[in-house]
Amino acid sequence: MAFVSKRVQGLPPYLFSVIDEKKKRLHEKGMDIIDLGIGAPDLPTPDFIVERLTKELANPLNFKYSGYAGCQEFREAVALFYKNHYQVDLDPDTEILTLIGSKEGIAHIVPAMIDPGDVVLIPDPGYPVYHTAAYLSGGECVDLPLIPDQNYRPDYSKVSNQHKKQAKLMFLNYPGNPTAATVEINVLEEAVHFAKEHKIGIVHDSAYNLVTFDGYKAPSILQVPGAKEVAVEFGSLSKSFNMTGWRIGYVVGNRDIIRALSIVKSNTDTSQFLPIQKAAAEALKSDYTTVEQNNRIYHERREKVVEALRNIGIQVEKPRGSFFIWAPVPKGYSSQEFAEKVLEETGVIITPGNAFGRSGEGYFRIALTVPSARLTEAVERMKTLKLEVKANVSDS
Numbered sequence: 001m002a003f004v005s006k007r008v009q010g011l012p013p014y015l016f017s018v019i020d021e022k023k024k025r026l027h028e029k030g031m032d033i034i035d036l037g038i039g040a041p042d043l044p045t046p047d048f049i050v051e052r053l054t055k056e057l058a059n060p061l062n063f064k065y066s067g068y069a070g071c072q073e074f075r076e077a078v079a080l081f082y083k084n085h086y087q088v089d090l091d092p093d094t095e096i097l098t099l100i101g102s103k104e105g106i107a108h109i110v111p112a113m114i115d116p117g118d119v120v121l122i123p124d125p126g127y128p129v130y131h132t133a134a135y136l137s138g139g140e141c142v143d144l145p146l147i148p149d150q151n152y153r154p155d156y157s158k159v160s161n162q163h164k165k166q167a168k169l170m171f172l173n174y175p176g177n178p179t180a181a182t183v184e185i186n187v188l189e190e191a192v193h194f195a196k197e198h199k200i201g202i203v204h205d206s207a208y209n210l211v212t213f214d215g216y217k218a219p220s221i222l223q224v225p226g227a228k229e230v231a232v233e234f235g236s237l238s239k240s241f242n243m244t245g246w247r248i249g250y251v252v253g254n255r256d257i258i259r260a261l262s263i264v265k266s267n268t269d270t271s272q273f274l275p276i277q278k279a280a281a282e283a284l285k286s287d288y289t290t291v292e293q294n295n296r297i298y299h300e301r302r303e304k305v306v307e308a309l310r311n312i313g314i315q316v317e318k319p320r321g322s323f324f325i326w327a328p329v330p331k332g333y334s335s336q337e338f339a340e341k342v343l344e345e346t347g348v349i350i351t352p353g354n355a356f357g358r359s360g361e362g363y364f365r366i367a368l369t370v371p372s373a374r375l376t377e378a379v380e381r382m383k384t385l386k387l388e389v390k391a392n393v394s395d396s
C-alpha cells in the first residue's frame with residue numbers, strides 16, 4: 001500500500017465489520033435497527049453549559065490561541081473539583097493539563113512516557129484505544145489480565161517478571177469500559193504499590209468517575225497516599241456532562257509525566273478553543289445536579305435491561321458505575337455468533353466482547369445510551385430471543 005506506514009497497515013482488522021455489514025443488509029430489508037453498541041450519551045449537554053459557551057462566543061478575545069496548558073479558569077475548576085470531591089490538592093500550574101478529550105491524552109501520553117520497545121501493560125478486557133496508542137508509539141503491548149470474579153481487578157501475578165521489569169506504563173480504568181467494573185480504594189492502593197515496586201507509571205482513565213449508582217462513589221487514584229509519585233489520572237466531560245462532541249477533558253497528577261505530555265502536546269496542538277474550556281469550567285464548578293439527573297436515567301435503564309436479560313436466562317450483576325452492561329453470552333455461542341444472532345432475530349446491535357481483547361470472548365456489552373422508549377423496545381424484542389442449548393465448544 002503506497003504512502004501507508006507498516007504501523008498503520010499492521011493495525012488489527014476492524015472487528016465490527018461483520019456486524020456492520022449485517023446491519024446494512026438488514027436495514028436495506030427494512031428492519032428497524034436499535035443500536036446498543038455505541039457508548040456515547042444520547043442526553044443533551046445541560047443548558048447552563050451551553051449558555052456559558054454562547055456568552056464566551058460573543059467575546060473576540062476568546063478567538064485567540066489558548067495557552068498550551070489550557071486556560072487558567074478551566075485548570076482551577078479541575079483543582080476545585082478534586083478538592084471538593086476527593087479532598088485531593090492539585091497545583092493548577094504543574095499538576096493539571098487541559099486535554100482535547102481524554103482520547104487525545106491517551107494517544108499523546110504514550111510517546112511522552114515510553115520509548116519504542118518498552119512494555120505497556122494494558123487491561124484485558126479494556127478500552128481498545130490503549131492498545132492502539134501503545135502500538136502506534138512502538139510500545140510492546142502486554143495484557144494485564146483482570147479477574148472477572150473479583151470485580152475485574154488486575155491480576156499482577158499473571159505478568160511475567162521480565163515484563164514487570166520492562167514495563168514503563170500501565171493503563172487502568174475504573175469504573176471500567178467495557179466491564180462496568182467498579183473498585184474500592186484498596187485496588188488502586190495495590191496498583192500504586194505495584195507501580196512503585198517496579199518503577200511503572202500509571203495512567204488511570206476515570207472517564208466514568210461520576211456515572212455511578214446505588215450510593216457508590218468512585219475513588220480517585222490520587223486519593224492513595226503517594227500516588228502522585230507514579231500516577232496520573234484522566235478525566236473527561238464527555239460522559240458526565242454529555243459533552244462528547246465538545247472534546248474537553250483533563251489530566252492530573254505526577255508533574256514529570258504532565259510536563260512530558262505538555263511537551264508532546266505543545267508540538268501537536270495548541271489546546272482547546274477558549275469558549276469550550278470556559279463552558280467546561282462552568283460545568284466543573286456546578287452543583288452536579290445535572291449529573292445526578294443523568295444517573296437517575298441510566299439507573300432506570302439499567303434496571304430495565306438487567307431484568308430483561310435475567311428473564312431470558314442471562315445472569316448479570318447490576319453495575320454500580322458506567323453506562324454499560326457487561327454480560328456473559330449464553331452457553332454454546334461465541335461473542336460474535338451471539339451478537340450476530342441478536343441482530344438478525346431482533347434488529348438490536350450489541351457489541352461482542354472480543355472487540356475489547358482476548359478475555360472479552362464469551363461476553364457482550366450493552367450501552368444504556370439510547371432514549372428510554374427505544375431501550376424498552378429493544379428489551380421487549382430481546383425477551384423473544386430463542387436460545388437453543390448448544391454443545392459448548394470450549395468444553396470439547
Ligand SMILES: *Cc1c(COP(=O)(O)O)cnc(C)c1O
Pocket residue numbers: 039100101102103104127173176177205207235236237238244247248249
Ligand atoms: C469514552 C471514553 C473515553 C474518551 O473520552 P473523550 O474525553 O471523549 O475522549 C476515554 N476512555 C474511556 C474508557 C471511554 O469510554
